[in-house]
Each structure stands twice: as C-alpha cells, then as structure tokens.
Amino acid sequence: MRLLVVEDEIKTGDYLQKGLTEAGFLVDLARNGLDGHHLAMTEAFDLIVLDVMLPDVDGWKIIQSLREANQATPVLFLTARDSVDDRVKGLELGADDYLVKPFAFAELLARVRTLLRRGLNSALVEHMEIADLVLDLPRRRVTRGGNRINLTNREFSLLELMVRRQGEVLPRSLIASQVWDMNFDSDTNVIDVAIRRLRVKIDEPYSPKLIHTVRGMGYQLDILDDI
Ligand code: CA
Numbered sequence: 001m002r003l004l005v006v007e008d009e010i011k012t013g014d015y016l017q018k019g020l021t022e023a024g025f026l027v028d029l030a031r032n033g034l035d036g037h038h039l040a041m042t043e044a045f046d047l048i049v050l051d052v053m054l055p056d057v058d059g060w061k062i063i064q065s066l067r068e069a070n071q072a073t074p075v076l077f078l079t080a081r082d083s084v085d086d087r088v089k090g091l092e093l094g095a096d097d098y099l100v101k102p103f104a105f106a107e108l109l110a111r112v113r114t115l116l117r118r119g120l121n122s123a124l125v126e127h128m129e130i131a132d133l134v135l136d137l138p139r140r141r142v143t144r145g146g147n148r149i150n151l152t153n154r155e156f157s158l159l160e161l162m163v164r165r166q167g168e169v170l171p172r173s174l175i176a177s178q179v180w181d182m183n184f185d186s187d188t189n190v191i192d193v194a195i196r197r198l199r200v201k202i203d204e205p206y207s208p209k210l211i212h213t214v215r216g217m218g219y220q221l222d223i224l225d226d227i
Contacts, residue, residue: 001024001025001026001046001047001116002025002026002027002028002044002045002046003020003025003026003027003028003045003046003047003048003049003112004027004028004029004030004036004039004040004043004045004047004048004049005017005020005027005028005029005030005048005049006030006033006035006036006039006040006048006049006050006051006054006059006062007029007030007031007049007051007078008031008032008033008051008053008054008055009051010031012051012101013029013031014029015105016029016049016105016108017029019105019108019109020049020109020112023109025112028043028045032054032055032056032057033054033055033056033057033058033059033061033062034056034057036050036054036057036059036062037057037061037062037065040062040065040066040071040073041065041066041069041071044073045073046073046074046116047073047074047075047076047112047115047116048062048066048073048074048075048076049076049077049078049108049112050062050063050075050076050077050078050095051077051078052077052078052079052086052090053079053080059077059090060089060090060093063075063077063090063093063094063095064093064094066094067093067094074096074097074115074116074118075094075095075096076095076096076097076098076099076108076111076112076115077090077095077097077098077099078098078099078100078101078103079098079099079100079101080100080101081100086098088171088173091174092173092174092177094177094178096115096118097111097114097115099111118164126138128160128163128164130163130166130210130221130222130223131208131210131223132144132145132146132206133163133202133210135156135159135160135163137160140153140156142156142159142202144202144206145206149201149202150201151198151201154179154180154194155194155197155198155201157178157179158175158179158194158195158198159198159202159221161175161178161179162211162219162220162221163221165221166221166222167220167221167222168220169214169217169218169219169220170218170219170220171217171218172184172191172192172218172219174218175191175218175219176190176191179194195211195213195219198211199211208223208224209224210222210223212224
C-alpha cells in the first residue's frame with residue numbers, strides 16, 4: 001500500500017513518514033503543497049494524508065483538483081483548528097475523513113486502515129446489502145425482500161451513498177455535493193423530496209425502516225432498533 005503524506009511542518013512530516021513506514025506502508029512525503037499537488041495528480045496512491053494549511057498550494061486545492069479529475073483516492077486531511085467550518089469544507093470538497101491536530105499517531109493509523117478497507121470494499125464489492133435490501137452496483141439494480149425496485153439514476157446514487165456510509169449522519173450539504181454535484185442552497189427542498197420518494201420505494205412497504213431523519217443534522221441509513 002502506497003501512501004502520500006503532504007505536510008510542510010518538518011517534524012510532523014518526518015514523524016508521519018517514520019510511523020507509517022514502520023506500520024508497513026510505502027510512504028512518499030511532500031513537504032509543500034506544490035509537490036503534493038503534483039504527486040497526487042500524477043502518481044497512484046492508495047491514500048493521501050493531507051495537511052490543509054500549506055504555504056503555497058493549500059490542501060483544499062489539492063482535494064478539489066483530485067475530485068475534479070475523478071480520482072477517488074481516499075483523503076484524510078489534517079486541520080490545525082478545531083473548526084466546524086473547516087471540517088465541513090473538507091468533507092464537502094470530497095475528502096473522506098479528517099483529524100484535528102494535535103492527534104495521537106495510533107488514531108491516525110486506525111483512520112488510515114479504516115479508509116483503506118473501505119476503499120478496497122468499494123473497488124471489489126459488486127453487491128451491497130443491508131437487512132433485505134440488496135444493491136447490484138454494476139447493473140444499478142435494487143431489490144428488497146427479493147422484489148425489484150425501480151429507481152431513477154439519481155435515486156440509485158443517493159441510496160448507494162447512504163448504504164456506503166451506513167450509520168453516518170449525512171448532512172444535506174454533503175448529499176447535495178455528492179449526488180447533485182451542487183452547492184447546497186438551504187432554500188431548496190430537492191434533497192428532502194428525493195429522500196421522501198426513496199422512502200416510499202424502499203422503506204414504506206417493508207420493515208425494518210432503514211432511512212432515518214436526524215433532526216437538524218441530516219439523514220442516516222441504518223438498521224436501528226424500532227421502538
Ligand atoms: Ca501546515
């Protein structure tokens with residue numbers, strides 16, 4: 001597994017490279033944003049650990065370029081500030097996870113391993129299942145309890161996102177950027193309408209209910225204990 005670490009702080013960069021190498025990864029270290037951007041765009045990595053505060057090309061730009069080039073390489077970004085805005089921004093741009101500095105190396109390693117596992121799964125798995133709901137990814141077909149369910153392309157993408165991120169509360173802004181490729185405008189109810197339609201198709205006649213509204217936060221797909 002080959003990782004790219006982009007970090008301009010010498011000590012942190014060395015520490016990450018050493019730790020990840022000892023954990024068995026091949027590690028390329030870029031000490032500035034320009035090199036990081038170049039490597040990320042021209043070479044293949046299994047995962048990128050990305051400091052966002054870089055003096056030249058910042059981490060946001062790197063994430064943006066990757067995703068615009070349809071590169072799905074998982075990105076774990078490091079942010080110095082415990083700021084909600086930064087975290088949301090990174091995730092909206094298409095990063096997969098983040099850590100707030102300072103962090104424990106063990107935690108970074110755990111996140112890296114989880115993301116790599118998720119990446120492997122998404123590359124190899126053709127079917128995803130939750131309860132009796134089955135997604136056939138190559139054919140973009142869905143069944144529940146063995147019954148074929150007709151979804152529009154958009155509905156399928158929405159469901160796929162939710163199943164891939166089972167158990168996570170997905171903010172509307174994240175759903176908007178991943179499924180509609182648009183910035184979330186809180187005046188629009190397009191996401192709520194789409195969720196409602198999806199519910200009618202995959203949840204209403206069935207049990208347990210899989211799609212849940214988390215008030216004030218977003219939507220979640222999971223098997224929760226029905227009360
Ligand atoms: Ca930095």
